[in-house]
Amino acid sequence: xxxxxxxxxxxxxxxxxxxxxxxxxxxxxxxxxxxxxxxxxxxxxxxxxxxxxxxxxxxxxxxxxxxxxxxxxxxxxxxxxxxxxxxxxxxxxxxxxxxxxxxxxxxxxxxxxxxxxxxxxxxxxxxxxxxxxxxxxxxxxxxxxxxxxxxxxxxxxxxxxxxxxxxxxxxxxxxxxxxxxxxxxxxxxxxxxxxxxxxxxxxxxx
Numbered sequence: 001x002x003x004x005x006x007x008x009x010x011x012x013x014x015x016x017x018x019x020x021x022x023x024x025x026x027x028x029x030x031x032x033x034x035x036x037x038x039x040x041x042x043x044x045x046x047x048x049x050x051x052x053x054x055x056x057x058x059x060x061x062x063x064x065x066x067x068x069x070x071x072x073x074x075x076x077x078x079x080x081x082x083x084x085x086x087x088x089x090x091x092x093x094x095x096x097x098x099x100x101x102x103x104x105x106x107x108x109x110x111x112x113x114x115x116x117x118x119x120x121x122x123x124x125x126x127x128x129x130x131x132x133x134x135x136x137x138x139x140x141x142x143x144x145x146x147x148x149x150x151x152x153x154x155x156x157x158x159x160x161x162x163x164x165x166x167x168x169x170x171x172x173x174x175x176x177x178x179x180x181x182x183x184x185x186x187x188x189x190x191x192x193x194x195x196x197x198x199x200x201x202x203x204x205x206x
Contacts, residue, residue, distance in 0.1 A: 032057035035089030043082035072183030111184035126167035162206035
């Protein structure tokens with residue numbers, strides 16, 4: 001099975017209310033730490049997720065052991081949809097806030113004619129009403145490796161609060177629908193049962 005990668009990369013934000021960060025305008029290396037990560041769901045059972053942050057605090061990597069949805073004759077209906085609810089706590093130094101700006105998805109799918117797959121994710125900070133959702137629909141014309149990029153609109157880019165611990169909530173799912181007798185699957189799994197999801201962090205001074 002093909003390697004799948006989900007990357008959430010930082011990008012420049014321009015807004016009438018929030019000035020864009022300048023080059024190199026981010027917390028000192030080592031000043032941002034990852035707190036507890038809480039997760040659960042049919043796509044990420046307990047014990048199947050690990051995490052890492054890069055040295056300058058611009059990306060969080062979550063490693064998944066399994067995340068696949070399938071459909072077809074004799075396939076239980078519970079396999080048609082898989083989800084993962086993740087809560088990531090970042091300990092942010094005083095005077096900084098952060099956001100997520102773009103999302104890259106890479107994965108693999110195989111669908112019979114008439115089968116439809118969807119991948120979607122909802123992102124929000126705990127305690128905030130601001131949120132953003134990205135959804136992509138696939139048919140058998142997309143069979144094989146896929147790469148997509150979703151960009152958040154300027155008005156909907158979500159920023160954390162200043163001078164506090166901020167929890168990012170990520171509610172993602174993959175699902176399939178099919179006519180009778182048709183089969184398919186969509187996966188964010190890989191040959192070695194490891195999937196890398198990188199959540200890019202964009203920084204801004206308060």
